[in-house]
Amino acid sequence: MSGVVPSPLGNQPVGEAAEVAEGVYQLKLPVPFPLRFVSSYLFAGPGGWTVVDPGYDYPDARAAWEAAASGLGLDLGRGVEKIVVTHLHPDHIGLARWLQERSGAPVFMLAGEAEAARVVWDPERDLEEFVRFLVRNGMDEETARPTAGTTDLGIRVPEEIVPLHPGEKLRLGELPARTIHTPGHSDHHFVLYDAERGMLVAGDQLLLKITPNIGLWPYTAPHPLARYLHSIRRLRGLPAGVVLPGHGPLFHDLPGRVDELLLHHAQRLEAMHAAFGGRPATPYEIARRVFPTGELSPHQLRFALAETLAHLEHLVDEGRVVRVEEEPATYAPL
Numbered sequence: 001m002s003g004v005v006p007s008p009l010g011n012q013p014v015g016e017a018a019e020v021a022e023g024v025y026q027l028k029l030p031v032p033f034p035l036r037f038v039s040s041y042l043f044a045g046p047g048g049w050t051v052v053d054p055g056y057d058y059p060d061a062r063a064a065w066e067a068a069a070s071g072l073g074l075d076l077g078r079g080v081e082k083i084v085v086t087h088l089h090p091d092h093i094g095l096a097r098w099l100q101e102r103s104g105a106p107v108f109m110l111a112g113e114a115e116a117a118r119v120v121w122d123p124e125r126d127l128e129e130f131v132r133f134l135v136r137n138g139m140d141e142e143t144a145r146p147t148a149g150t151t152d153l154g155i156r157v158p159e160e161i162v163p164l165h166p167g168e169k170l171r172l173g174e175l176p177a178r179t180i181h182t183p184g185h186s187d188h189h190f191v192l193y194d195a196e197r198g199m200l201v202a203g204d205q206l207l208l209k210i211t212p213n214i215g216l217w218p219y220t221a222p223h224p225l226a227r228y229l230h231s232i233r234r235l236r237g238l239p240a241g242v243v244l245p246g247h248g249p250l251f252h253d254l255p256g257r258v259d260e261l262l263l264h265h266a267q268r269l270e271a272m273h274a275a276f277g278g279r280p281a282t283p284y285e286i287a288r289r290v291f292p293t294g295e296l297s298p299h300q301l302r303f304a305l306a307e308t309l310a311h312l313e314h315l316v317d318e319g320r321v322v323r324v325e326e327e328p329a330t331y332a333p334l
Contacts, residue, residue, distance in 0.1 A: 010039075038055050084109075086204070093109075100160075111163035130148040136328055138330075177192040177201065182203075184225065276331070276332070
């Protein structure tokens with residue numbers, strides 16, 4: 001259990017919207033996996049509404065959008081000014097194209113994340129590369145094929161995306177917010193800091209009660225964990241009175257949560273190192289020792305392996321582990 005307490009704001013049921021600050025609404029959109037919901041944030045402004053992270057594209061989420069918009073007096077055909085997507089994961093970018101086609105509003109992402117989204121969600125992408133990646137890291141092919149098969153290539157990336165750049169100001173309703181590049185959970189993830197309202201729109205960078213997956217994937221740049229830890233340390237000193245995360249409850253203690261996340265990853269690094277038991281092992285073997293021993297679904301298994309790879313890479317950088325074999329990848333503790 002987290003030591004940072006949840007905010008009393010945003011206690012509405014999944015599928016409903018609630019005002020969390022003047023002119024700022026949290027819409028809890030359902031998702032068809034254990035997280036239960038992703039938070040979309042809506043900012044009312046003179047030129048229309050700004051939507052941050054429109055959610056996962058499936059019928060329940062579309063229905064929630066229709067009902068919530070009606071309750072807010074938002075005409076989805078004419079009332080959306082812009083759509084902002086913090087990163088390429090399907091529960092954030094999934095409904096961007098639907099909402100863009102419905103409203104005619106432009107979609108904004110960091111330039112590098114938009115480019116990555118077109119690669120990752122290319123419907124013609126060959127999943128054999130991912131199978132080879134899993135096998136190369138110690139997973140048997142019988143497990144690797146269904147695991148790779150959980151990749152959802154049905155994500156419809158918006159045809160046009162307006163590129164954002166770190167440090168750029170973006171108006172959220174009435175007030176401007178600063179774009180801050182926060183890599184780690186994805187290479188070009190970003191958050192929005194509204195200094196006047198003391199508000200941080202955090203995407204998946206800072207979550208309460210759960211931690212964002214920091215994984216090394218075939219399409220990500222090296223050292224995601226080092227980049228993530230650096231980015232949250234940079235956020236720690238922001239005078240933000242409230243944090244609006246992509247999942248879970250809102251919270252107010254930004255530095256306290258950063259400290260908890262730093263401690264979590266320090267402990268996870270220790271657990272990974274201890275899991276070797278003094279002997280060489282593949283990343284897949286370490287993942288099965290560190291993560292819950294019960295049956296992981298193929299979807300969960302891929303994230304466990306990617307997270308293990310990110311932490312092993314960090315242990316190599318710290319000089320605590322060395323890679324001793326390439327095929328399959330095998331590491332040994334020092």
